[in-house]
Amino acid sequence: MEPMKLSFGVLIVYLNRAILQMKDPRLASNGTKYTIRDAVLGAFSMFFMQSESFLEHQRHMNSNQGKSNAQTLFGMIKIPTVPQIRNILDEISATALFGVFNHVYQSLRREGHLKPFEYLGGLLVALDGTQYFDSHKLNCKCCSSRTHKNGTVTYFHSAILPVIVAPGQSQVISLAPEFITPQDGHQKQDCEVAAAKRWLKTHAPEFQGQAITLLGDGLYSHQPMCEQVIASGMNFIFTCLETSHTAVYDWLKYLDGIGEVKKLEVKQWNSNSSELYSYQYVNGIPLRDSQPAMKVNWCKLIHTRQSDGEILYENSFITRHELNEQSVPLVAAAGRCRWKTENENHNVLKTKGYHLEHNFGHGQQHLAACLLTLNLLAFLFHTVLHLTDLAYGQIRLKRVTRKGFFQDILSLTKYLLFESWPSLIDFMLYGSASTLVANSS
Template sequence: MASRIQEKKHLSFNSLRKSLSQHINASTDSRKSSASQYAHHDVVMSGFACMYFQDPSLVQFQQRLETSRGRNNLQTLFNVHQTPKESQMREILDNLSSESFAPVFKDFHEKLRRHLHLKEYEILPNIIMCVIDGVQHYSSKSISCKCCLHKTHKNGDKTYYHSVLQGAIMHPDKRQVLPVMPEAIKNGDGKEKQDCEINAAKRFVNRLYKAHPRQKFILGGDSLMSRQPLIEDVLNKNMHYLFVAKPTDHVYMYEWLEAFPELPTTEYVDEKGKTHRFYWQNNVPLNGGADAIKVNYLEYQQIDESGKVTFKNSWVTDIEITDKNIIKLAKAGRCRWKIENECFNTLKNQGYNINHNYGHGKENLSFNVYLLILLAFYFHQIFELTDGAYQVCRKRNGSKRYMWEQLRSIITFAVFETWNELLAVVTDPDEFESSIIKKS
């Protein structure tokens, strides 16, 4: 029985939901009291519930359920007192400061850290890895705002879009990725030059440090990030870095490396006969400038039984490389793909639908909807990591997609007092049938 599995109370649905509610209530409601038909909390939590159950029409279905049953699951599960209409929900979310959500990400991170769940994510002793990458979450050829980025096509048409620089904590051996508060990539008032990932990365580093000043991070990223100004920003915040370094982006550094007769090397052969070979060199100039910083270079090659190199990648870092840590560092560098596969791909194609047009608004609607989706994803990642009942429910339903289809279906005609009660019903349908008989 899912309901009988011991849960970790500090990371249970109820605990996380209460924490989210507290932060929403603590944020500023800029609306005039005469226009505040719906409580600030009810609007945000209703929007979050839609993303949590991956159903844009959830509020509408719950209003129908309230009409027939006198109450609904928004009230029992999300502590919503008055269910807002969809149009009003969009308007209020549009005017909400996106910074209101930053304390939620910080709080969840601290809950995981305090109860030692982040120990599983340590790449090196007391150091965890946060990978950053950009992702687009809104696009239109006609609707835009002052913050929109834009791309002009060859035929003169423009595409307007919103993007963020997303960070996520990850580990080569962990399937779950843990998002942190992203940095919006957006144009500012009066600025002719568009915002970009590298500028957003500088702001992200500052935000991450302010949120978690005592946490030791390795910041991971693609070759775009392995530039001296960003590296200096990372080091100034007492963080480490592990950035991809392509030969085409770092010609001087690779010429410098080629001057060595040979580089330190280690390798091993796995059970399938593949050779995993690692090269490194410490104290290498990143570029040919007089003030060039020194970096430590590592390269990984995967070689098949015939001697053909089937995969190759290289990185730069500030961490001194030895034969004792190079395999760990290379594995950490390779796990950067998880932000694309386990995070962005999941958000796009596994029910969260970040590319769905939930509305653009005039101020913050697009980014706030993305943040609500990201928080829903964060809830689910925490449950996959720590919640036995959730894990059993997933296993018995075969796939995440089918499990959520079941959950969405059931909450359209039945009201549940707790999240665990709902999970128990999906895990054990026979119990649900017997409970219906008892209530009838």
């Protein structure tokens, strides 16, 4: 059977497939008025619509009309309350949802939607950790903790949120997260690099046969992490600064003294000003003093506005990509676009309606992680629709702001009943009454 092309309906199918694999942790004697499916779809719908009040509006619509958009758009049967959703999701591991990210990724790849993201002969995946919950009181076994000088303790949750990025692309494509959380059998508190290694071990097989370059900050540019990246069949471009890599810079000082560090300057006009891109690079230097030492390639970029000499950007990277006059600008641009994981991912999730740092629920087991994962899936689904659905893209362009778009869909679904997601999009684009369910009047 030929795979279905990506659409909102197919994305919901992927989510439902994951839900079907979940085991209900509740005992048969417990009240099970609401299914896991209704709880998961209910939470997802609130993130997708960017409104905690969405389900409340749909319960009201259901009582008046006998049907609601929670059913027609998302396939829910009954509409649980937010506390009921939290109670159910607290017992469900977020990892049960990770397969949805891979299904979406493979579909995007198969249908050619990743072509605009191809760079350096493959794809760039940026790794970066972020905190998504903190409290001085609430805590669970999955919390990390930070003790302050005054003796107070902050409990927090954080995770690595990998995304596919590319220079010149405003969108990023979310991949399955990896949670930074205390590990069984380990005395030390978990850290971002250890979580990144787990992510590699779990998800590298999904990219088999594909050229993937990982991007990361200076936390990642140490030999154990670099070795695991290479062993996973991937490449890397990691930030490498003198303050943290004295051995590398001792070699660079020596090589520069004998003329082995190569230099390249490229002038370019940007926004009516002349700018200078100055590169330095060298191949095959040891990453550390101790043996065996991995050989890496190093480059530095200084981006300057020539009219006043202001440095607009400066950074250094290590990689296993061979560096020459043709490749060093590309490698530096790839390393530089790691910032997209902050600007186009973390910041969008925190400030553009997804409220990443808002405490939607902490729970005692899996709730915080499960809710974060559903929030990421909502963000991913909207990104996919922007890439694959022409009508959706036209509405987003027409509405200009993300906030205005979500205000529109929330207002429409509060008062009008639509037979499907395409019907809602058609109504927003063309204002056709034929897309409404007959009894919505």
